[in-house]
Amino acid sequence: MSNIINFHSFHLSLLFLFVLFCSSEQHSITSHGGLTDKEVSYIKQRQLLYYRDEFGDRGEKVTVDPSLVFENPRQRNAYIALQAWKQAILSDPFNLTGNWVGSSVCDYTGVYCAPAPDNKRIKTVAGIDLNHGDIAGYLPEELGLLTDLALFHINSNRFCGTVPHKFIKLKRLFELDLSNNRFAGKFPEVVLKLPSLKFLDLRFNEFEGTVPKELFDKDLDAIFINHNRFRFNLPVNFGNSPVSVIVLANNKFHGCVPSSLGNMTGLEEIIMMNNGLRSCLPEEVGNLKNLTVFDVSFNELMGPLPDQIGELVSLEQLNVAHNMLSGKIPASICQLPKLQNFTFSYNFFTGEPP
Known part of the structure; x- marks a missing residue:
């Protein structure tokens, strides 16, 4: 019982610190000129999902329109992942995700496709590059559906929260660049389970411990x-x-x-x-x-x-x-x-x- 109490106390303490971090004047999202008070309130509520990472999912509900036609099942999964991420974005001042609409995921801004490593006849999402987008939001669990992803670059944005545990499914991830954001919490140990990873960039965040x-x-x-x-x-x-x-x-x-x-x-x-x-x-x-x-x-x-x-x-x-x-x-x-x-x-x- 004492372990359970300590666990909940630990998470409540982290929750207080995280909300304080996202709302402080020094690290204020609104100081970047992107969010209204209503949006700030909403992102704080969404960040409550951050504390489910340890033992459960933190995801968005994505309904796939049955009229959409996808080139292959992996692009359908990519659609779900990217639409969930789009829902988790609260501010996109350069409208980088504005064309993230429809089934042609390879045409989305910042999304790059290539032949699948295990099946050259189909194209899958191999890279994401949203560097310097000043985007505010967090990373949903659905990003783990991008199982062919080799490059994930999102430096110089305003992403909060933690690295989802579902990243463990990204077995082909070669480069992970989360630098210059507002990620917090413990070292993201999920990166230790990425067998193809060669480049790791976590600088300029709020990781601790x-x-x-x-x-x-x-x-x-x-x-x-x-x-x-x-x-x-x-x-x-x-x-x-x-x-x-x-x-x-x-x-x-x-x-x-x-x-x-x-x-x-x-x-x-x-x-x-x-x-x-x-x-x-x-x-x-x-x-x-x-x-x-x-x-x-x-x-x-x-x-x-x-x-x-x-x-x-x-x-x-x-x-x-x-x-x-x-x-x-x-x-x-x-x-x-x-x-x-x-x-x-x-x-x-x-x-x-x-």
Whole structure:
């Protein structure tokens, strides 16, 4: 019984915070000039569905006109998904979804079709791109019907809520870009169950809590989770990630930089600025021969810069400013053949710079 009480208390607390977030002056939807008071009230009511995600559906009722003719059943499913999404949109200032009418889903703005991977004779919805639309609303469960979707890009909008659990059906999803919206709640663990995912962009949202360590075991090429409210220690398996780019900046990743960082031999860019990281930089950083950008500024790193940084032969940008690093700056850094910018101010280095 206590677990049930705690569960309901937790969700009521989240509900209060979410409604406060969507109605606050700082994050006000109306501040973007799109919604009336009535529409704001409506979207708050719709966001109550956000709390069904854990154990039930959060969807819209879509009735398919029997007179509509579809090229194939998958386009019919796409019609249901997109009409449900259209119902979940409260403001569309550029009218991007204005032509989302009728059975020709491949003609909808922002919707892209291609031959199905398992049947080249039929066309299915393979991509959605509504970037920079300033659209307000949320993502309904019906989007899980888009089982052939490979690209889902909706950055720079005003979507609230969470990532639907039905996204687990998007087995072919290759790129997921939810950046610069108002998504909230825990890290969307459904992304861990997407077998084809290579590009994950959750930056500039209101996600919070821990980041599951399993993220760093996924075969991803790029991870962007910066500018959220994540709080956790970088796990030991951090270096298992095969990414070429990872940006974690402006969260609260307390703790040490794990030595497994040195295992990320394909890494080209890593940005961990302003995260409250502590400890020394591990010597294993010298293994990152493909690294071009290394930014750990505005943390609480201590100790010397490891001499092994002088082995980063591809490095172009190095920023260790605003830490508590000490000792002498390794002369080998200035011998790096491609280095263009080295920022080391606001530390406790001694002696003359090389």
